[in-house]
Amino acid sequence: MRIGSPKETYAADEGLFRTRTQWAWFGILLLSLVLFPFLSNLYWLYLVCLISIHVISATGLNILTGYTGQVSLGQAAFMGVGAYTVAWLDNHAATPFVLNLLAAGGVTTVVGMVAGLPSLRVKGLYLAIATIAASFILHFVFLNWESVTGGARGMNIAPPQAFGHELANADTFYWLVMPVTVVMVLLAANLFRTRVGRAFIAIRDRDISASVLGISLPVYKLMSFAIASFYAGIAGGFYAYFFGAINPESFPLLMSIFYLAAVIVGGLGTILGSILGAVFMTLTPELLRYGVDVMEPFVDDASALLSPVRTMVFGLLIVGFLLFEPHGLAEIWRRVRRFFHLWPFRN
Amino acid sequence: MEWLFFFEVSLAGLGFGALYALTAVAFVVIYKATRVINLAMGEMLMFGAYLFFGFAAGMALPVWLALVLALLGGALLGLGLERIVIRPLLGENPISVFMVTIGLSSVLVGLVEIIWTATPRSLPDFLPSDPIFIGDAFVAPKTFWSFVIAAVVIGVFLVLFRFWRGGVALRATASDQGAAYAMGINVPAVYSLSWGLAGMLAAGAGILLGSVAGISSEMGVFGLTVLVVVIVGGLDSVLGALVAGLFIGWVESLAGVYLGGEYEHLMTFIILMVVLLLRPWGLFGTREIERL
Amino acid sequence: MSILRVDGLSLAFGGLQALRDVSLDVAPGSITAVIGPNGAGKTSLFNAVSGFYRPQAGRVVLEGQDISRVTPPRRAALGLGRTFQNIALFRGMTVMDNVKLGAHVRTRTGPLAAMWYLGPARREEVRIRAEVEQEVFDFLEIDHIRRSPVAGLPYGLQKRVELARALAMRPKVLMLDEPVAGMNREEKEDMARFILDARDQWGLTVLMVEHDMGMVMDICDQVHVLNFGEKIAGGTPAEVQAHPEVIAAYLGSDDMATLRERLRGERGAA
Numbered sequence: 001m002r003i004g005s006p007k008e009t010y011a012a013d014e015g016l017f018r019t020r021t022q023w024a025w026f027g028i029l030l031l032s033l034v035l036f037p038f039l040s041n042l043y044w045l046y047l048v049c050l051i052s053i054h055v056i057s058a059t060g061l062n063i064l065t066g067y068t069g070q071v072s073l074g075q076a077a078f079m080g081v082g083a084y085t086v087a088w089l090d091n092h093a094a095t096p097f098v099l100n101l102l103a104a105g106g107v108t109t110v111v112g113m114v115a116g117l118p119s120l121r122v123k124g125l126y127l128a129i130a131t132i133a134a135s136f137i138l139h140f141v142f143l144n145w146e147s148v149t150g151g152a153r154g155m156n157i158a159p160p161q162a163f164g165h166e167l168a169n170a171d172t173f174y175w176l177v178m179p180v181t182v183v184m185v186l187l188a189a190n191l192f193r194t195r196v197g198r199a200f201i202a203i204r205d206r207d208i209s210a211s212v213l214g215i216s217l218p219v220y221k222l223m224s225f226a227i228a229s230f231y232a233g234i235a236g237g238f239y240a241y242f243f244g245a246i247n248p249e250s251f252p253l254l255m256s257i258f259y260l261a262a263v264i265v266g267g268l269g270t271i272l273g274s275i276l277g278a279v280f281m282t283l284t285p286e287l288l289r290y291g292v293d294v295m296e297p298f299v300d301d302a303s304a305l306l307s308p309v310r311t312m313v314f315g316l317l318i319v320g321f322l323l324f325e326p327h328g329l330a331e332i333w334r335r336v337r338r339f340f341h342l343w344p345f346r347n
Numbered sequence: 348m349e350w351l352f353f354f355e356v357s358l359a360g361l362g363f364g365a366l367y368a369l370t371a372v373a374f375v376v377i378y379k380a381t382r383v384i385n386l387a388m389g390e391m392l393m394f395g396a397y398l399f400f401g402f403a404a405g406m407a408l409p410v411w412l413a414l415v416l417a418l419l420g421g422a423l424l425g426l427g428l429e430r431i432v433i434r435p436l437l438g439e440n441p442i443s444v445f446m447v448t449i450g451l452s453s454v455l456v457g458l459v460e461i462i463w464t465a466t467p468r469s470l471p472d473f474l475p476s477d478p479i480f481i482g483d484a485f486v487a488p489k490t491f492w493s494f495v496i497a498a499v500v501i502g503v504f505l506v507l508f509r510f511w512r513g514g515v516a517l518r519a520t521a522s523d524q525g526a527a528y529a530m531g532i533n534v535p536a537v538y539s540l541s542w543g544l545a546g547m548l549a550a551g552a553g554i555l556l557g558s559v560a561g562i563s564s565e566m567g568v569f570g571l572t573v574l575v576v577v578i579v580g581g582l583d584s585v586l587g588a589l590v591a592g593l594f595i596g597w598v599e600s601l602a603g604v605y606l607g608g609e610y611e612h613l614m615t616f617i618i619l620m621v622v623l624l625l626r627p628w629g630l631f632g633t634r635e636i637e638r639l
Numbered sequence: 640m641s642i643l644r645v646d647g648l649s650l651a652f653g654g655l656q657a658l659r660d661v662s663l664d665v666a667p668g669s670i671t672a673v674i675g676p677n678g679a680g681k682t683s684l685f686n687a688v689s690g691f692y693r694p695q696a697g698r699v700v701l702e703g704q705d706i707s708r709v710t711p712p713r714r715a716a717l718g719l720g721r722t723f724q725n726i727a728l729f730r731g732m733t734v735m736d737n738v739k740l741g742a743h744v745r746t747r748t749g750p751l752a753a754m755w756y757l758g759p760a761r762r763e764e765v766r767i768r769a770e771v772e773q774e775v776f777d778f779l780e781i782d783h784i785r786r787s788p789v790a791g792l793p794y795g796l797q798k799r800v801e802l803a804r805a806l807a808m809r810p811k812v813l814m815l816d817e818p819v820a821g822m823n824r825e826e827k828e829d830m831a832r833f834i835l836d837a838r839d840q841w842g843l844t845v846l847m848v849e850h851d852m853g854m855v856m857d858i859c860d861q862v863h864v865l866n867f868g869e870k871i872a873g874g875t876p877a878e879v880q881a882h883p884e885v886i887a888a889y890l891g892s893d894d895m896a897t898l899r900e901r902l903r904g905e906r907g908a909a
């Protein structure tokens with residue numbers, strides 16, 4: 001148990017992890033991420049790679065929606081931009097994957113900022129709706145700019161090459177996507193130790209007061225869009241490499257809703273929430289599949305029910321969390337932790 | 348350009364636009380009373396259409412009975428959603444409520460697919476099918492009749508809205524909730540009323556849409572266009588819903604025919620963007636004032 | 640020379656004239672009050688000076704520079720700090736972060752540096768942290784709540800955190816919209832002391848809106864009176880107190896003695 005903590009230096013008090021216990025937990029987490037591939041099978045590695053991609057994208061969206069308060073239903077479409085950038089470079093330029101991924105991030109940042117322009121004019125739900133429009137327009141571009149995107153057929157992407165190896169499967173791809181995910185999550189966490197992050201939160205909480213206190217709304221709103229889209233672009237780039245093929249239907253509006261749901265379920269405006277939400281929302285459908293496998297002998301046509309049940313559970317999760325646990329899994333996590341901190345003195 | 352053809356295309360567009368307008372009115376009723384932007388409207392419409400299908404085709408009830416039951420079912424759905432899911436969240440962050448309606452739309456899609464599977468179906472024919480000519484212009488009979496029915500329903504609705512006690516209460520609540528309370532209006536009942544009415548209107552629109560274009564678990568995307576319609580018209584304006592509904596229907600039809608099917612929705616969303624940038628409160632909507 | 644000058648400001652909302660040709664000068668280092676009955680336009684005047692409202696006519700001049708066309712955040716950076724009538728703290732942040740946010744206008748870290756949190760970004764954060772802590776937190780006696788979320792704090796403390804945030808801006812002109820409204824007597828006295836000390840310690844100029852006449856008469860050098868959007872009087876507290884129009888505006892009658900009585904009573908209470 002641990003109660004309170006005296007402050008030492010200002011720098012230490014400003015740290016990302018403030019106590020030795022927190023550092024220790026972080027170390028354990030990193031260690032388990034390193035050991036994981038050796039202790040697990042391909043199926044789980046596949047899932048964890050997928051979760052990683054989702055974590056990157058959800059973290060970006062959480063910066064924009066959870067921290068800055070700009071609701072976006074365009075995250076999947078932005079991922080599409082990143083994915084197509086990687087695909088195009090892979091097919092036409094044969095540049096190394098690092099460059100392709102960075103380009104994906106860059107191009108998506110620009111597109112995201114353009115899509116974020118309406119935020120200078122409208123907010124709240126209107127903005128959410130404007131991002132739906134942006135998604136549709138991007139989908140139209142993916143579908144109809146055939147010379148670049150391959151139209152409805154889409155494009156194929158060769159696996160990334162590193163040190164003469166092809167990172168074609170989850171067991172190798174893991175070593176690419178996981179470190180990047182860890183770094184990007186830490187970068188996001190850092191953001192909220194600084195004036196930039198504070199400006200984002202201020203805009204979310206009271207935009208007009210923030211502006212009167214010296215925060216330029218256009219600059220910081222677009223910055224938030226830029227960062228969120230950069231994350232989406234990188235995630236989309238990974239997506240393209242991971243699945244090896246993309247088409248306009250790879251990035252539907254439903255996927256944007258998926259990310260928004262992940263952020264809500266995980267916890268709006270917390271870094272931990274993006275991670276928990278992405279994990280939870282990726283694993284729940286898997287769990288359902290497992291459930292359906294179990295039901296198979298007892299229910300006619302159980303497998304045909306899988307997809308609709310998933311859709312329904314997905315919706316129920318959104319509704320349920322908003323109604324009963326609006327601060328998401330991160331808050332549940334905090335409650336559990338607080339309990340153990342003070343245990344056995346209080347409960 | 349062939350004027351007759353243009354005219355025919357326009358008529359077809361207006362026919363579809365009437366369905367937009369009808370659904371948009373449902374949307375506006377909910378918004379006016381509860382300030383909720385209901386993204387599940389398209390799915391409520393779908394659910395109504397499937398109820399009709401279930402009663403008419405599945406249980407082989409007479410069409411008129413199926414119709415009545417489906418409309419009642421739609422109203423019940425609206426009432427239920429409002430009472431169970433929306434009411435506890437009223438007064439909270441509007442974004443949460445908006446997201447809840449997104450969640451509801453998923454639930455409804457899942458439910459329909461579990462009950463009726465994801466296979467598209469067609470509704471039993473109940474609209475007259477004799478060809479219709481307006482002047483020289485041919486109008487598909489289903490389009491024509493769905494337009495007529497939508498127009499009649501909207502007309503009835505407008506009369507109710509104006510003169511019936513419930514309609515008056517609804518308008519009073521919309522313009523000033525505090526005052527409505529003070530005048531002794533049962534505001535929670537107005538919430539229920541608005542969602543019930545909207546559910547019924549949506550079910551009606553769904554049945555009409557389904558008989559024109561068939562039904563599927565994906566027909567809820569219709570709601571997205573309706574969302575554009577209400578934004579363009581102004582979220583709290585019934586007149587806006589009517590005008591913008593017809594307008595968007597018309598533009599989509601022209602775009603679809605003259606530019607190609609893929610441009611239909613592109614046009615809609617470009618119009619949306621333009622409106623959001625130039626006049627976010629819509630053509631006929633009320634502008635909200637920001638205070639510090 | 641005045642540090643802040645408002646010149647012929649007129650502001651209308653639709654048909655409602657919130658400000659009509661209002662002019663006033665704020666002397667450097669002074670504590671200047673704007674008073675007036677409810678709805679007189681005091682907050683509107685503040686908002687127009689902050690740049691949130693766009694007046695139809697008139698100018699706002701800060702240190703000789705016309706800032707009428709300058710955006711609100713630029714005005715903040717130029718030295719206009721303020722608090723709000725309805726507490727406008729950022730509920731999702733701790734007390735510390737709220738106050739640090741005040742320092743936004745005088746820090747530079749950009750997004751990339753922020754994400755890596757190395758070198759300059761880190762140094763700037765630690766510097767701001769130290770400054771805020773040593774100058775503002777100790778001064779306002781709020782160090783013990785630095786890690787609390789602002790949402791749960793009692794009203795008086797919230798007002799104090801708002802003042803802390805405004806001070807962290809290191810403004811030239813500190814605008815306070817009803818700093819002691821809703822406070823008990825002890826809290827009012829603390830706040831009056833903070834305002835005076837802040838002015839003396841940092842050489843700020845204070846412009847405030849306040850209904851508490853006792854406080855206004857005690858600590859202000861100059862008082863301007865608004866009524867129905869019009870400035871009806873301006874001068875030292877004593878001059879304003881004696882002004883018949885002011886008395887009329889406040890009481891709806893010309894009974895000067897009653898006003899004097901009331902003012903004295905409020906001063907006694909404060």
Ligand SMILES: Nc1ncnc2c1ncn2[C@@H]1O[C@H](COP(=O)(O)OP(=O)(O)OP(=O)(O)O)[C@@H](O)[C@H]1O
Pocket residue numbers: 636637638652655657675676677678679680681682683684724
């Ligand atoms: N954004 C706005 N839109 C419309 N009217 C407004 C707006 N802001 C203020 N008003 C009106 O302008 C008038 C002046 O308001 P203001 O808030 O400036 O008064 P005040 O002097 O600060 O009053 P109080 O002492 O109650 O704070 C009031 O009638 C108010 O209703």
Ligand SMILES: [Mg+2]
Pocket residue numbers: 681682683724
């Ligand atoms: Mg005021």
